[in-house]
Amino acid sequence: MIVIIVISLFALIGAVFTIYLWQRTPTENSPSGIEFPNFEGGLFDRIDEKLLLESKKEEIASGRRKLIERAKAGDLAALNEASSIRNAESYVETLNALIEWASAGQENLAALVSHLSKSNELRANKQLGKLVIRMWKTAPDRLSTTQMIHIAALSDDPETYGLAVESTLELWRSGELPWFTAGELSDLLVSQYWVIAPEARRGGPAGATRRSSASSR
Secondary structure: OHHHHHHHHHHHHHHHHHHHHHHHOOOOOOOOOOOOOOOOOOHHHHHHHHHHHHHHHHHHHHHHHHHHHHHHOOOOHHHHHHHHHOOHHHHHHHHHHHHHHHOOOHHHHHHHHHHHHOOOOOOOOHHHHHHHHHHHOOOOOHHHHHHHHHHHHHOOOHHHHHHHHHHHHHHHHOOOOOOOOHHHHHHHHHHHHOOOOHHHHHHOOHHHHHHHHHOOO
16 A cells, blocks of 8 residues: 555656656747847947947037138138137147247238237237237237237237236337327226136236236326
């Protein structure tokens, strides 16, 4: 009797394992049980994106080089294009190239100064401001004085503007600027003070400059 019970028990256990293994066996239509990673946007998509980014950077760099080359040749319109890009580094590079061109002769400098003076958007820099002041001292007149002060203000550098104001007052007091009355000169210096960028006015000695200009009254 016991033998029959043992045999029945083993048969039951074998049947249970058979059913279990049958349920675990994958069919032809069922998944193998191996999970593969899901790559959204394949390897080649990432490579294409990187190449596109590098191509864009090269395109921008090439455009900047062309602007600089044009500026070195005296193309004043290159500065307007650099300004429209809204990239400060590109603008400075183009402006410096034009300053290099302008340094070669008085006519070149006069053309650059006139171009900046007629614009409501273009700015100068410290280098150009000091160059204009230095050239202005050789032959000052009413027009060149006005332009020199304006370029100094466009440099957005209070130190450069202060130098322009002091140089102007020094010549005026010595009688070398007879074209200006005290009131006219003071109005000119104060009005151009407001051309300096607000952040530059707050950070430099422009307040003292304004007081100096008022003392000419």
